[in-house]
Amino acid sequence: MRHITLFFINNDGGGFPGAETALTFKTLADAAVLRNHVLEQLERADAETDPDRKRHRLTFAVIGGGLVGVELFGELTAFVRQVLRLYPRVREDELRFVLLEHGDRVMPEVDPELAAYAAALLRSRPGVEVRTGTGVSRVEPGRVVLGGSAIEAGTIVLAAGILPSPLVATLPLTRDWRGRLVVEATMRTPDRPEVWALGDCAAVPDRHGNPYPCLAQHAIRQAKVLPGTSPRCWPGGSPSRSSTTPSGSWRRSAPGRGSARSGGCGCGARSRGAPAGRTTC
Numbered sequence: 686m687r688h689i690t691l692f693f694i695n696n697d698g699g700g701f702p703g704a705e706t707a708l709t710f711k712t713l714a715d716a717a718v719l720r721n722h723v724l725e726q727l728e729r730a731d732a733e734t735d736p737d738r739k740r741h742r743l744t745f746a747v748i749g750g751g752l753v754g755v756e757l758f759g760e761l762t763a764f765v766r767q768v769l770r771l772y773p774r775v776r777e778d779e780l781r782f783v784l785l786e787h788g789d790r791v792m793p794e795v796d797p798e799l800a801a802y803a804a805a806l807l808r809s810r811p812g813v814e815v816r817t818g819t820g821v822s823r824v825e826p827g828r829v830v831l832g833g834s835a836i837e838a839g840t841i842v843l844a845a846g847i848l849p850s851p852l853v854a855t856l857p858l859t860r861d862w863r864g865r866l867v868v869e870a871t872m873r874t875p876d877r878p879e880v881w882a883l884g885d886c887a888a889v890p891d892r893h894g895n896p897y898p899c900l901a902q903h904a905i906r907q908a909k910v911l912p913g914t915s916p917r918c919w920p921g922g923s924p925s926r927s928s929t930t931p932s933g934s935w936r937r938s939a940p941g942r943g944s945a946r947s948g949g950c951g952c953g954a955r956s957r958g959a960p961a962g963r964t965t966c
């Protein structure tokens with residue numbers, strides 16, 4: 686029997702026009718490009734005499750308030766402040782950071798209480814705007830368009846969710862609203878029993894039927910379970926489910942501060958602030 690397993694992601698799609706013109710944030714190379722871009726904006730702002738152009742260079746927009754977007758946003762605000770002493774003609778009160786999230790809260794992947802804490806922590810910083818319920822219509826070079834208004838920003842980063850590889854969209858298999866392949870708890874696709882999917886390109890249901898979030902901890906466990914599971918699905922065999930207890934989640938929203946929920950021990954204990962900032966995942 687032919688046996689195909691699929692696993693891969695990318696996160697460079699935003700589902701709106703111009704998304705491809707924004708910076709992306711997935712790989713180390715993306716991070717290096719973003720860092721250099723931010724430093725260039727600060728250098729140019731330091732030498733800029735036109736106030737409008739200076740404001741544009743000192744405005745940083747992150748699209749997407751999920752786990753990745755929030756962590757990036759927190760690090761970005763801290764990084765820019767940290768290097769600001771190298772640019773004596775840029776004042777801290779000239780900086781503007783905007784986080785744009787379509788949903789009604791940031792970090793929908795975690796408890797509302799922890800998400801609210803992270804949002805409040807970010808909002809407490811000068812120059813920071815966390816805008817939920819704000820959908821981006823399109824991105825133009827140096828500009829984020831939101832329905833009737835726009836934000837002029839020299840740095841625009843797209844962190845609007847992890848999307849499966851474009852290859853997945855070409856397959857004649859059922860996908861969920863995020864483009865992930867619909868699979869059973871055994872990770873087998875219902876459409877083609879010889880095709881299996883895991884990781885971020887698959888909507889693997891947990892014991893309550895909700896898909897596991899796109900996290901490495903789930904992808905790794907699924908990868909361990911699947912090779913032992915799939916042969917059992919062959920005639921006469923009995924498939925086992927990918928049922929994992931989340932090993933917890935941790936998110937830094939500032940150097941040394943964050944929000945965390947433990948899970949591997951099953952207690953689901955939550956912490957935030959400096960204790961969570963010392964947590965490792």
Ligand SMILES: Cc1cc2nc3c(=O)[nH]c(=O)nc-3n(C[C@H](O)[C@H](O)[C@H](O)COP(=O)(O)OP(=O)(O)OC[C@H]3O[C@@H](n4cnc5c(N)ncnc54)[C@H](O)[C@@H]3O)c2cc1C
Pocket residue numbers: 692693694695696710711712753847850852883884885886899900901902903904966
């Ligand atoms: C910025 C960022 C931060 C994150 N932080 C965390 C975190 O703190 N904790 C956490 O648990 N998770 C985190 N995640 C999520 C985690 O990275 C993913 O859930 C995990 O990597 C998914 O594993 P995967 O094997 O499905 O996909 P990947 O790790 O993306 O592996 C897929 C591989 O397939 C390759 N590939 C793609 N297309 C093709 C093709 N056509 N042919 C051949 N190969 C191909 C890719 O190059 C890649 O190497 C983060 C993700 C991002 C983007």
